[in-house]
Amino acid sequence: MSDAVSAAHPLAEAFAxxxxxxGAWAGLPTAMSCEIMSRAGFDYVCIDMQHGLADYSxxxxxxxAIDLGSSSPVVRVPWNEQGxxxxxxDAGAMGIVIPMVxxxxxxxxxxxxxxxxxxxxxxxxxxxxxxxxxxxYFAGANQAVKCIPMVExxxxxxxxxxxxxxxxxxxxxxxxxxxxxxxxxxxxxxxGTAAFDDALAAIVAACGRHGVVPGIHSxxxxxxxxxxxxxxxxxxxxxxxxxxxxxxxHRQSVLDTLTGNTDTTSGEKGSESLx
Numbered sequence: 001m002s003d004a005v006s007a008a009h010p011l012a013e014a015f016a017x018x019x020x021x022x023g024a025w026a027g028l029p030t031a032m033s034c035e036i037m038s039r040a041g042f043d044y045v046c047i048d049m050q051h052g053l054a055d056y057s058x059x060x061x062x063x064x065a066i067d068l069g070s071s072s073p074v075v076r077v078p079w080n081e082q083g084x085x086x087x088x089x090d091a092g093a094m095g096i097v098i099p100m101v102x103x104x105x106x107x108x109x110x111x112x113x114x115x116x117x118x119x120x121x122x123x124x125x126x127x128x129x130x131x132x133x134x135x136x137y138f139a140g141a142n143q144a145v146k147c148i149p150m151v152e153x154x155x156x157x158x159x160x161x162x163x164x165x166x167x168x169x170x171x172x173x174x175x176x177x178x179x180x181x182x183x184x185x186x187x188x189x190x191x192g193t194a195a196f197d198d199a200l201a202a203i204v205a206a207c208g209r210h211g212v213v214p215g216i217h218s219x220x221x222x223x224x225x226x227x228x229x230x231x232x233x234x235x236x237x238x239x240x241x242x243x244x245x246x247x248x249x250h251r252q253s254v255l256d257t258l259t260g261n262t263d264t265t266s267g268e269k270g271s272e273s274l275x
């Protein structure tokens with residue numbers, strides 16, 4: 001990713017064109033899984049520093065691994081805090097997912113952390129990203145970096161228009177587990193429950209009113225539904241979920257062959273990542 005194309009990385013291109021951006025989630029602290037997912041052709045690979053197992057040193061290597069493939073490198077930071085957001089951007093992230101943004105003030109803080117002045121207050125020191133993108137990085141960074149607050153609580157739903165209308169917010173991202181818990185439901189995808197369905201519809205509608213991309217954590221089987229609902233930033237799979245599903249299916253395939261069992265549903269277990 002050079003300075004000439006950094007503003008047109010796959011995630012930014014998807015946002016600009018209106019097509020759905022499909023991504024993968026990296027919760028395991030290993031560069032190898034990030035390289036595999038990036039080479040698979042996802043629009044983005046997101047390193048999870050909130051609920052995943054990566055620390056800063058892990059994330060640095062994981063960002064470099066994503067760059068070996070074709071995906072945009074994205075990081076979900078542990079919290080809405082300028083220091084860690086700046087470090088991840090300096091390390092090469094082209095998108096930042098910020099958890100638990102519940103108000104316009106919190107959305108504004110997220111934007112400030114992602115943008116250089118005059119649009120924000122990000123400190124200049126692109127230690128690694130300048131090696132990758134060259135001297136032109138600074139000029140294009142405010143446009144290229146995508147600021148993605150998470151909308152995942154009742155408080156955020158109550159302040160939805162204030163959050164998505166915040167200048168500099170490029171997309172919002174739904175965590176179904178936290179959203180469900182906040183609504184008094186079990187953590188997970190509670191499709192068919194009115195409160196959950198209405199919340200998703202409200203988020204998509206608010207994004208449409210303000211020209212912001214609606215995003216959500218999903219699964220391979222649920223992704224077509226999410227796209228049909230209007231979500232345009234959709235995480236399809238996660239490294240831990242895909243590994244669990246894959247090794248379970250391979251083991252079961254051998255056992256089925258040895259025993260003559262024709263039940264092929266067991267490989268689907270463990271294929272869902274909720275957060």
